Amino acid sequence: MEIFGIPHQAFLGQLLLGLVNGAFYAMLSLGLAVIFGLLGVVNFAHGALYMLGAFAAWIMLDKFGINYWFALVLAPLAVGAFGVVIERLFLKHLYKLDPLYGLLLTFGLALIVEGVFRELYGASGQTYPVPELLSGATNLGFMVLPNYRAWVVLVSLAVCLGTWFIIERTRLGAYLRAGTENAALVQTFGINVPMMVMLTYGAGAALAALAGVLAAPIIQVNPLMGSNLIIVVFAVVVIGGMGSILGSVVTGLALGLVEGMTRVFYPEASNIVVFVVMVLVLMVRPAGLFGKEA
Amino acid sequence: MKLNAIAFALAIGFAAAASAQDTGPVKIGFITDMSSLYADIDGPAGGEMVKWAVQDFGGKVLNRPIEVLTADHQNKADVASSKAREWIDKDGLAMLIGGTNSGTALAMAKIAEEKKRPFMAIGPGSARLTNEACSPYTVHYAYDTVALAKVAGTALVKAGNKNWYFLTADYAFGHSLEGDASTVVKANGGTVVGAVRHPLNASDFSSFLLQAQTSKAQVLGLANAGGDFTNAMKAAREFGINKTMKIAGLLVFINDVHSLGLANTEGLQLADSWYWNQDDASRKFAKRFFDKYKRMPSSLQAADYSVATNYLKAVQAAGTTDGDKVMSTLKGMKIDDFYNKGQIRADGRMIHDMYLYQVKSAKESTAPWDYYKMVAKIPGEQAFTTPAESKCALLKK
Numbered sequence: 001m002e003i004f005g006i007p008h009q010a011f012l013g014q015l016l017l018g019l020v021n022g023a024f025y026a027m028l029s030l031g032l033a034v035i036f037g038l039l040g041v042v043n044f045a046h047g048a049l050y051m052l053g054a055f056a057a058w059i060m061l062d063k064f065g066i067n068y069w070f071a072l073v074l075a076p077l078a079v080g081a082f083g084v085v086i087e088r089l090f091l092k093h094l095y096k097l098d099p100l101y102g103l104l105l106t107f108g109l110a111l112i113v114e115g116v117f118r119e120l121y122g123a124s125g126q127t128y129p130v131p132e133l134l135s136g137a138t139n140l141g142f143m144v145l146p147n148y149r150a151w152v153v154l155v156s157l158a159v160c161l162g163t164w165f166i167i168e169r170t171r172l173g174a175y176l177r178a179g180t181e182n183a184a185l186v187q188t189f190g191i192n193v194p195m196m197v198m199l200t201y202g203a204g205a206a207l208a209a210l211a212g213v214l215a216a217p218i219i220q221v222n223p224l225m226g227s228n229l230i231i232v233v234f235a236v237v238v239i240g241g242m243g244s245i246l247g248s249v250v251t252g253l254a255l256g257l258v259e260g261m262t263r264v265f266y267p268e269a270s271n272i273v274v275f276v277v278m279v280l281v282l283m284v285r286p287a288g289l290f291g292k293e294a
Numbered sequence: 295m296k297l298n299a300i301a302f303a304l305a306i307g308f309a310a311a312a313s314a315q316d317t318g319p320v321k322i323g324f325i326t327d328m329s330s331l332y333a334d335i336d337g338p339a340g341g342e343m344v345k346w347a348v349q350d351f352g353g354k355v356l357n358r359p360i361e362v363l364t365a366d367h368q369n370k371a372d373v374a375s376s377k378a379r380e381w382i383d384k385d386g387l388a389m390l391i392g393g394t395n396s397g398t399a400l401a402m403a404k405i406a407e408e409k410k411r412p413f414m415a416i417g418p419g420s421a422r423l424t425n426e427a428c429s430p431y432t433v434h435y436a437y438d439t440v441a442l443a444k445v446a447g448t449a450l451v452k453a454g455n456k457n458w459y460f461l462t463a464d465y466a467f468g469h470s471l472e473g474d475a476s477t478v479v480k481a482n483g484g485t486v487v488g489a490v491r492h493p494l495n496a497s498d499f500s501s502f503l504l505q506a507q508t509s510k511a512q513v514l515g516l517a518n519a520g521g522d523f524t525n526a527m528k529a530a531r532e533f534g535i536n537k538t539m540k541i542a543g544l545l546v547f548i549n550d551v552h553s554l555g556l557a558n559t560e561g562l563q564l565a566d567s568w569y570w571n572q573d574d575a576s577r578k579f580a581k582r583f584f585d586k587y588k589r590m591p592s593s594l595q596a597a598d599y600s601v602a603t604n605y606l607k608a609v610q611a612a613g614t615t616d617g618d619k620v621m622s623t624l625k626g627m628k629i630d631d632f633y634n635k636g637q638i639r640a641d642g643r644m645i646h647d648m649y650l651y652q653v654k655s656a657k658e659s660t661a662p663w664d665y666y667k668m669v670a671k672i673p674g675e676q677a678f679t680t681p682a683e684s685k686c687a688l689l690k691k
Contacts, residue, residue: 010508017500103500122589124553125524130532137534143504146532218495218532220524220553224330228497240565263492263501267462270501 014264015257020149022256023156026210028229029236029248031176031207034167037243038180038200041091041102046233047226048110049205052079053212054221055117058128068131068217075213076206083205087198095197110227117223125220144182152214159210160249167245176200235278241291251289317362320615322348322602324382325374325402326393326417328366331495331521335547336393336417337585338364342599344391346582347602355609365389367398369494375405382409388615389414390573391603396420396467396522403432412624414601415447417594419469419519419545421679424643428686432642433624436597437567439467441677442544443474445565446584447672450513451482457541458491459511461502461526463518468494468514471517471544480481487511496522499529507535519545524554531558537574547592551653551665562653568593568633569651569666575632600633636674641686645674 028050035043048276056075060066066074086109094101134148169171179186179193187193212225219225236255240247264274269276281289324344326336341364342489348360363381367374374392381387390406392399394417406413407429414433415423423436435506462468468491475612476486490505503526503547514535516526523543527550530536543550546564570580570590579599583591608624609615629646636646651666659665681689 010504014503017498017504020500021498053328069604116327118333122549123329123331123337123521124335124549125521127553127555127558137532144534148532148533149500219527220521220528222521224521225497228495251501260501264505267502268493271496 009142010264011195014260016140016143016145017149018260019253019259020153021258022253023153024215024229024252024253025233025236025256026160027156027211027214027250028208028233029240029252030163030202030245031211031247032233032237033240033243033248034163034207035201036237037245038167038176039090039197040095040099041090041106041201042099043201044103044107044202044230045086045110045113046204046208047228047230049079049083049208049226050172050212050215050229051112051117051223051226052082052113053209054128054216054225055126055212055223056209057213057216058126058221061128062126068213069255072210072213076209079209079212080202080206084198084202087201091201092194092198110230114227115224118142121223123222123224125222125225128216130217135182149219155214156211159207163207164245164249179266232274235274239274239278239281239288241288244288244290244292247288247290258261317358318386319359320355320609321361321363321381321385322389322391322605323363323365323378323385323387324391324393324598325365325367325398327369327395328364330369332369332394332417332519333528334549334553334671335520335592336594336598339358339591340393340595341596342586343583343591343595344602347599348606351606355606356613356615360494360606367393367395369395369398371397371401377515378405379404379409382406382411387411388609391416391601393417393482393598394594396423397465399423400427400466403429404426412605412617412621415604416597416601419467421474422466422470424639424641424684425679426685428688429642430619430642430688431637433601433621433644434642435601437565437648438593438643438678439470439474439545440679441567441648442565443473443478444677445562445650445672446542446544447475447478447515447668448482449563449650450540450542451479451484455513455542456484457487457507457512458484458515459487459506459513460515460517461499461506462489462491463494463522463640464491465494467519468517472515475515475544479507482563489517491524492518494522495613497525499526500533503529503533503535506649507533507538512540513542514539515542515544517544519547520550524550527558529555546561547594548590548663548665549592552589556654556656556659556665559653560655563653563669564653565648566593566651566666567643567646567648569649569668570596571664571666572649572668572685579632584663596633600629600631603631604629609663618644639681639689641684641688643678645678647674648672648677660666 014227056078057071060071130148135152137144137146156273173276183193236252240251263270324341328337345362365377391414392402396418399415399418402604403413416436419439421440424434460472462472481659487509490502492502522588580590593647608620612619634646638644650670652669
C-alpha cells in the first residue's frame with residue numbers, strides 16, 4: 001500500500017517523527033506564549049534558555065556525575081532561577097514600555113549567553129548519552145522508534161496539558177490572568193503581583209530548559225542549538241496566535257508534522273515550510289489561528 | 295556630472311589602493327565561519343594560525359610589516375564576497391585566505407580573479423575551485439571533494455560496499471561531494487541508489503535517515519560536514535541505522551570525532567590531509583596549539599599556517615606582492631613543511647599525499663586525542679583530479 005507515492009510504512013514513520021519534533025516546538029512555544037500572554041514580553045532569550053537547559057544537564061553529568069533523571073528536575077530549576085534573576089535585574093524595568101524594548105533586551109541577552117558558551121565549549125558540541133532505562137528501540141512494524149523519542153512525546157504532552165490546566169483551570173491561573181489585565185486592582189485584593197510575574201518568567205525559562213534537557217540526548221549539545229530553533233518557534237507562536245496557550249501547543253504539533261512531510265516530498269524546502277505556512281495563515285487570520293482579534 | 299564625480303572618486307580610491315600596495319603593511323585577509331557549525335574545525339583558531347605563521351616568519355616581508363585581517367562570513371556567500379571586495383579596494387589587501395564553506399569560496403575566487411589577488415582556499419571542499427571554476431589566482435591547498443571521494447570512497451567500494459545512498463548537505467560543497475563520490479562508486483563497479491538533500495545546519499536528521507533506511511542500500515554516504523555530520527551520526531546510531539547500513543563519513547575532522555566520542559565513531563574510515571600525530575614536526579606544532587586551545591589542531595588549521603608561510607616565502611622570493619608574479623613563483627616552488635610535501639599545479643591544485651585513517655576503539659586509544667591509525671597513504675597524483683579528468687583550461691595548454 002502506498003500513500004502519495006511512498007510506502008505507507010515510511011509514511012507512518014515520518015508522521016511519528018514529525019510528531020516528535022512537534023512536541024519540542026509545542027513545549028518551547030508554550031513557554032513563549034505563557035511569557036507573552038501574561039507579561040507582554042517577546043522573549044527572544046528563549047532559545048538561549050533552551051540551550052542553557054541542555055548544557056546544564058551536560059555539565060551536571062560531566063562534572064558532577066548527576067544523572068539524567070535528576071537533571072530533568074535540577075536543570076530547569078537552575079535555569080528558572082536564572083530567569084528570575086533576568087526578570088529582577090532587567091525585565092521589570094521595561095513593563096511600562098513598548099514590547100519592542102523587551103524584545104531587544106532579551107535578544108541581546110541571548111547573544112551574550114551564546115557567545116559565552118561558544119567561547120567556553122566551542123561550536124562542535126558535546127555528546128549526552130541516552131539514559132540507560134530509555135535506550136534501545138521498539139519495532140513498531142512500520143519503523144523502529146527509539147524508546148527515548150517516545151518518552152519525549154509523552155513528557156511534552158504531559159507538560160503542555162499541565163501548564164494549560166494551571167493557567168486556565170486553577171485559582172493561581174485566575175490570579176495570573178487577572179493580574180495581567182489590571183495589576184492595580186488585583187493588588188488591592190492583597191495579591192503580590194510583581195512576585196507572580198517574576199515567578200511566571202522563571203517558570204517560562206524552566207519550561208525552555210526542560211525542553212533543552214529532553215533534547216540533549218537526541219542532538220549534540222552545542223551553543224547554537226537555541227538560535228537554530230528560536231525563529232521556527234516564534235513562527236509557531238505567531239501562527240497559533242500570540243499568547244494563546246492552546247494555539248501554540250496545537251500549532252507546534254501540527255507544524256512538526258507539516259515539516260516532517262516536507263522532508264519526505266521536497267526536503268530542500270523543509271527549512272522554510274513553517275514560514276510559508278505563517279504567511280498563508282496571517283493573510284487569512286492576521287491574529288493567528290487561535291488569537292483574539294484586537 | 296555625477297558620473298564624472300564617481301569616476302574621480304574611484305580613481306582616487308584606486309590610486310590610494312595602489313600606493314598602499316607598494317609601501318604600507320602587507321595585508322593578508324582570512325575569511326571563514328567564525329561562529330557556526332564549522333567554527334571549531336577552522337574558525338578563530340584558524341585565523342590565529344595565520345597570525346602565528348606571520349609571527350614565525352618575523353612579522354615582516356620585503357621590509358614591510360605584515361598585517362592579518364580576519365572576518366566571519368556566517369556561511370553566506372554575499373557576506374564573504376563583499377568583505378573580500380572591501381578589503382581589496384579599501385585596504386589594498388595582498389592575499390586572501392578562504393576558510394570553510396564552498397559557496398563562499400566560489401564567490402571569493404571570482405573577486406580575487408577580477409582583482410588579480412592570490413586566493414588560498416583551505417577549508418572549502420568543492421573541487422570546482424580548481425576544475426570548472428579554476429582561475430590563475432586560486433590555490434586549493436588542503437583537500438577537495440575529489441580526493442575525499444577517491445580516497446575514502448574507493449577503499450569502501452573495494453571492501454565490498456557496492457550499493458550507496460547519500461545524505462547530502464544542500465549547497466555547493468555537498469553537491470560536489472555527492473557527485474564526486476558517485477563517480478568513484480560507479481567507476482569501481484558499485485551503484486548509487488539515491489540521495490536525500492538536507493538544508494545546511496539542519497537540526498533534526500531523523501526523517502532523512504528514515505528515508506535512507508527504506509532505500510535498502512548497503513552504504514549510507516554522509517556528504518556533509520561539521521555539526522551536520524555529528525548530528526547525522528548521532529541520529530543514525532539512535533535509530534539503529536548503523537546495524538543495517540555501513541555509514542561512511544566522507545568528510546570527517548578530528549574535532550567531529552572528539553565531539554562524538556570514540557564509542558560513536560569507532561571503526562569509521564575517513565580521508566584527511568594531515569593528522570597531528572603523524573611525525574615529530576606535526577606533534578611539535580600540535581603541542582603548541584594544544585597549549586593554547588586545549589584541543590588538537592584540525593588539518594585545516596595546520597594548512598592555514600602552512601599556506602601563509604609558503605605565501606610569504608613566495609613574496610620574498612618574487613620580491614613583490616604583485617599577484618601574477620607571486621603566483622608564478624608559488625607554482626614554481628616545492629612545498630615542504632610539517633603539513634605536507636608537494637607542489638601547486640597550474641590549475642591551482644596543491645598536489646600532495648592524502649591519507650586514509652581509521653578511528654581507533656576506546657581500547658586502542660592510549661592518550662587524549664589519540665584517535666586515528668593510518669590505513670593507507672595515497673600519492674597526490676592518484677588522490678586528486680588528474681590532468682586528463684580536469685575541466686580547467688589552465689591545464690590544457
